[in-house]
Amino acid sequence: MIRFDSVTKAYPDGTVAVGGLDITAPTGKITVLVGPSGCGKTTSLRMINRMIEPTGGQISIDGRDTATMNASELRRGIGYVIQQAGLFPHRTIAANIATVPLLLGWEKKKARARATELLERVGLPASFAGRYPSQLSGGQQQRVGVARALAADPPVMLMDEPFSAVDPVVREQLQDEFLRLQGELGKTIVFVTHDIDEAVKLGDQVAVLRVGGVLAQLADPAHLLAQPVDDFVADFVGRDRGYRGLGFRSVPELPLRPEPTVRLGATRDEASAAGALDDWLLVTDENRRPLGWVEPSRLDGTVESERLHRGGTVAPVNGTLRSALDAALSSPSRRGVIVDETGALVGTVLGHQVLSAIETSTRPPAPGVDPRRGA
């Protein structure tokens, strides 16, 4: 856990870059610092590894005051990734990745093996090991930057706009791979971005800062989008926040309807007895896993696999409103199929129910409720 207690950075010219910041970045989670240009994001990040020394307050990692630690030792336990990767141009990719392990005194062979392993981990071929940074695309260089930061397996990672310099498509791929990697590694990450979409996509919690390095709101993404604490945060997260919120709110909030079903091999009479003759009917296997839809009125024999209308995605019951809406919109019956972790049918939901759940979640909080406190 990284903890900021009333942390301040004032420059000799009087600029207060960070003004009394209190934030806790929980172990194994991604904390995103987001805010307009000049609000002190980078300064806050660099104070964690003491590339910048605070002028007030205290930063501790797992209860240890970083000011009392040896600065180079501190940095070796912290991976650091910056925009445009910041690779050493005259060193090979393998040598770049192995920088910290070699500083830590690893044998060359072991460091090289680690570099190759990490290349694959970040989605690059091992054959890139002998190339130079200029022989890689921007997105590939960013991956190497992440691999380099992970090389000595530090528990903490600081990431300063690591995906900002690449085009939107590559950026999305890098974000997805980063989330997958974090799912495996569970590092304690502080991530700086100016992009609210990136912040809500990646953050377990998001800290919105105002200029002067003051915390405006710290919340999980769903809560931030649904209940911005004031106009500054509301403007920053944007007007379409309700629709961004789709990706975060979970299906159990929705009223699920029981759905009549029928099995393969059922006759037309059985099918029309199960549901309405002129309505779509859901066909499942013996474990209640959805297989597709039929229209009983169009059946001229039994329900056969090849007659099924398979269109439509299914949404997991612990999934998001976005997946539920996709399921509803892509279903021929317009009823979105919700399944449990075994893939078995739990119920269905209508598109307008998903939309009203979003409406409810984006209404301002009731008077007396402090939106700074999590839901």
Ligand SMILES: Nc1ncnc2c1ncn2[C@@H]1O[C@H](COP(=O)(O)OP(=O)(O)OP(=O)(O)O)[C@@H](O)[C@H]1O
């Ligand atoms: N050496 C310095 N002397 C005086 N002021 C400084 C110095 N370094 C940074 N600042 C100021 O501190 C404030 C915070 O800067 P910082 O780089 O942390 O912001 P940021 O939120 O990361 O901005 P950006 O998104 O534009 O990178 C800015 O107003 C900046 O001009």
